[in-house]
Amino acid sequence: MEFSWTAGQQARYEDVLAATRDAFPRPDGAGAAEPGFFRREDWLKLGEIGMLGASLPTAYGGQGLGALDTARVVEAVGRGCTDTGLVFGAAAHTFACAMPLLGFGSEPVKKRLLPELAAGTLIAANAMTEPDAGSDSSRLSVVARPVDGGFVLDGTKSFVTNGPMADVYVAYATVNPKMGFLGVTGVVVERGTPGLLVGEPFEKMGMASAPAGRITFQDCFVPQENVLGGAGQGAAIFQYSMGWERACLFALYVGLLDRLVEQCVAHARERRQFGRRIAEFQAVSHRIVDMKLRLESARLLLYRACWEMDRGGPATLSIALSKLAVSEAALAGAMDAVRVFGGRGYLRDDGIEAALRDAVPSTIFSGTSDIQRQLIAKEIGL
Template sequence: MEFDWTEAQRARYGQTLDAVRAAFPDDESAPAGGSAAPGTYYDRKDWLLLGQLGLLGLSVPARFGGAGLGALDTAHQVEALGRGCARTGLVFGASAHLFACAMPVVDFGTEELRRRILPGMCSGELIAGNAMTEDEAGSDVSRLAVTARRAAGGWVLNGEKSFVSNGPAADVFVTYATTDPGAGHLGVTGFVVDRAAPGVHPGEPMDKMGLSQCPAGSVRFTECFVPDSAVLGEPGQGGMIFQHSMGWERACLFAGYVGLADRLIEVCTRQVRERRQFGKRIADFQAVSHRLADMALRTEAARLLLYRACWEMDEGRPATLSIALSKLAVSEGVLSTALDAVRLFGGRGYLRADGIEAALRDAVPSVIFSGTSDIQRQLIARELGL
């Protein structure tokens, strides 16, 4: 078993880390740790810059404007983005755009649809929003209230999605609707809907706890016509397509959180070396040094699980168990690490100035979106045959 990176992987990671740090330097709105002030969202310039760095199309085939990387190499790049960019909401928004929106189009879109939207998604000219969650459908995606009925040449959508990351800024939505109410998860179909289509009504940005740079809001469909060319896969395959995209998201998106944990460890190591109490560095206190050791343990364990999940994806092996283990380890680990960072900074950790409290707020939703931690445990138990 080979754990080392190739020279090409190492060089690509270093180049991306340096480029991201130069492109998105820490500032007063996003200092050492994380989010900007509430309501401070990314803009088109930020998004286009991500496109120029090649970070919006990492796993998209080169013929559509992407880098054509596999899951593991993609995760390395997202990890560098998460480590180098203190604006975790931007990292999250870019990853949701790529894994929950671009990859379903890559794997299940018509050729016409791929050629029409993937180049713009990779370049940053287009922003995509994943419109799946509803007020009464979070983890249970077989009970979608948004419906789609057959019409000449396509489908007509009606209903509202409640929590669409990138939604208020999105140019295009990847959404899912019930097309056969009696078929459960086999009665769900995936669609790609242009923001400019008649009957699309994006909502205002929500006031969220964290991930402040990424706007999220509702989107309502009212007699919205979607042509057959914008259907993902075949009617009834939406549940499977969504779970396929969640495999990409649960593995590769969370590499950004591994990068965040790396950044927190760096910041905290510097803090405990420099901070003095009772006449010595606080790093010399065992309670402090052991807390950092636990932060490193959680991060390295999560990283290895994530890399294994991505390797299994690249090998075409069944990866459900590894992906669930990885997502659970990364999200719970980064949440604990962010809380430890606040403790290590003490009173300063509770203030906005250093950005440590923002990293904690950014870490909290990681145990909720893409399937809660309890859902991951349920998947793990099922894969174990329980």
């Protein structure tokens, strides 16, 4: 059993972290990102850093990294960039859109889209969730009607991350609602396609810079070339993308937690109350220790899940354990950070309250914490 990184792996992490900090400097050394949605130029920076194409083959403009090395890239960006919404949107773009396109798209579509997705000249969005179909993705109401040369889509998707700004959508629809998972089909829909209507962005609690909203299909024709896999394979394709998302995307929260622990340690050393540094108060030091414990436990579970993915074996249990541990650690750690900073943690200056708001949805998207517990229970034979 080996826990060390090779010189090349460690150098890549340090290079990405340094490049991220240079590209996205923290206001006043620590503060939160500016309000508003991310800018195209920021997206292109992530392409230059290598995050958007980390897991894509070099033939399509990527780095050809496996899951574990990809996760380390995402972790470094999540640590170095305080704009978690931007990093989240980029990770969703890569793992929920580019990866299923790589694995199941037609060669002409892959050649046309993947290099631009890796570079950041195109933005992708995943469209699975519906107003009445969140965790239960077997009951989609968006219908894909077979016609000559492809499918016609009708219906509405909700909570589409990057949706209001996206150039490309990876969407899932049902060819037969009675067939449940077996009736789901995945397709690629490009912005500007007749019948594709993009809604206004939602106002959200956190991830403020990552726009999310509804998209609606009205007699929207999708050519056969843009179908992922074949009709009825959409559920399997979606689960494939969720494996990448639940493992590699959540590495950004490992990076965020690293940053929070660093900030809390520095604050506890400097802040004085009752004539003493607050680090000397056991209530404070033990709270930070608990943050570190949850962080390192979650980090190891995430690395193991990615390692199993790279080996090509079953990784469902490890991925669910990882997703659950990282998301719950992020939420608890961010809440602890607010308490360590006290009243200052409630202000925007240090970015602590933003980290808490950004951590809350981690227990909801990509399968809620309760869904992960159900998966784990099933995997261990309950």
